[in-house]
Amino acid sequence: MAGATAHPETAELVRAGGAHVPGLLSAIEERLRASADGHGPLLAEQAGLTIAAGGKRLRPLLVVLSAGRPTDPRAADAVLRAGAAIELVHSATLVHDDVLDGAALRRGRATVVARSGRAMATATGDLLFARAFEELTGGGEPEAIKVLSRASSALARGELLQRADAWNPAVPLERYLRRCELKTAVLFEAACELGALAGGVSRAGLGTFGRRIGLAFQILDDVLDVSGPQERTGKQPGADLLDGTVTLPLIVARERDGELGRVDLRSIATAEQAARLCERIVATGALDAARERALTLVAEAKADLPTGLDPERRTALELVADGVVRRYS
């Protein structure tokens, strides 16, 4: 069963986390499957395929690694619920994002919106959200629900911010960083906090760790969008630019090449135009600067891990942080 969750990018982390990790991750997969199956054929079809399409399951892994080795069945149950809930919320946002982007493929398969239309996809996303709260509520831990509801609210606010700032090449750095926090980092933070809650350790330290590596993850994702190559990202370089989404590489590059700050993003309509703009961004050295910022965040995340953490958990979390950086190379 462990094989079901051993995504090549996380296999090493799973091993490092300890002997209990593969079993917990498999059980989370089971829960995710059951979550889709138990609600009639329609959900099984729509949400089930979304969930079955997989992904790295990085957020459930963060829950499991933050929780450490469960000391009793109640703690193990809390880990499983939290891991499933956080992935359900993540899947819900992906399904809705695909609706808004009109995306045809996700994780190499047809998206819900491509298969079944916008209406089904919007409802499927709503359902995955609701299922996340149902899953977590079963554990009866109000603090956990608070963490998830705040994170869900942040995700939606991040999406609002992104749409509000679309096509604006002058978007300030602070606003970009805030968007990354809301869209990505807060869910990483929530995963670590939920793990800490389940594992009975202090939330604050692990939460900060999660937020920092989440921010680094998003920044490096934005770097990859400019640098490609396509066979690694599965996307054309400059897909964000074609969407009107301004990210750190362009923000840094426009300081170095004044003309880039005046580009009308709406005039970038073809993959070729986007690729040419990417080349100009690369030429400024902006990618190195952006990558530097991400590496600093990862280093800080590792350095500030709580001192009282057991060695097994510390090592595994450090590897996760390194893994975020390795995606780039």
Place this chain on the structure above:
Amino acid sequence: MAGATAHPETAELVRAGGAHVPGLLSAIEERLRASADGHGPLLAEQAGLTIAAGGKRLRPLLVVLSAGRPTDPRAADAVLRAGAAIELVHSATLVHDDVLDGAALRRGRATVVARSGRAMATATGDLLFARAFEELTGGGEPEAIKVLSRASSALARGELLQRADAWNPAVPLERYLRRCELKTAVLFEAACELGALAGGVSRAGLGTFGRRIGLAFQILDDVLDVSGPQERTGKQPGADLLDGTVTLPLIVARERDGELGRVDLRSIATAEQAARLCERIVATGALDAARERALTLVAEAKADLPTGLDPERRTALELVADGVVRRYS
């Protein structure tokens, strides 16, 4: 402040509920406003307008009336949180429904999707969902969260069911009723259950009451869609038919006029064609049969109200049930 919530259709219910009701409803309005204001200008703009546009606030009223007169500040707080949360979930579904329907107006104002596009509206709906859980979680009552998450999941499943059954004139009665339960009745049930939880009375009896009047509400809404008149419903007669949504009037009518069961709903493309189909449905007497079913549900709801209920609460809830029927006349 009470005036802010005294929608003409519910003013009498507010009076009958007792002296504490207007104050609680005003406090719920305050909470809804604060819920939108406290999350930055983007949410304030999108969600704030949605919330400010009002509506009958029937679901918060059900929470308040089911809870009875709060005996201590903790109970009052639970009522306010539940009332706000249930209206936030309801608003979230309206915002998403408007996205899917491409609706221009809601409650006489421009919808979020019409003002700001699909992306902003989808994110706004997601945010309202998340805010509902944040609101309720503040009260620290896991049972309440369970009620809301199940209801939210049901709403999304109802939406999926409706989309799956669209354009199928042969949809079975049972499936229609199930859709009404999921799309409408479950949120009425949740409102009554949340009120009962806050008021410290048994949930089951009040929950059943809520489910029945919710089902009656939806059936009568579907009758109104066929019968009009437009100045009362704010919609063209037959709007559901134009959407491909098959409801009880057509389900009853097709048994009486066999040709109606063979109508290709996709061929109904204009308001005139929809109006003509409505006339054929009316001619079968199907509206009376549908109304009869709703009246029976309301009578059962009233008759089965828990015996131990204090007279003030009983009277108010009976009036709500009657109010559901009165919408039709």
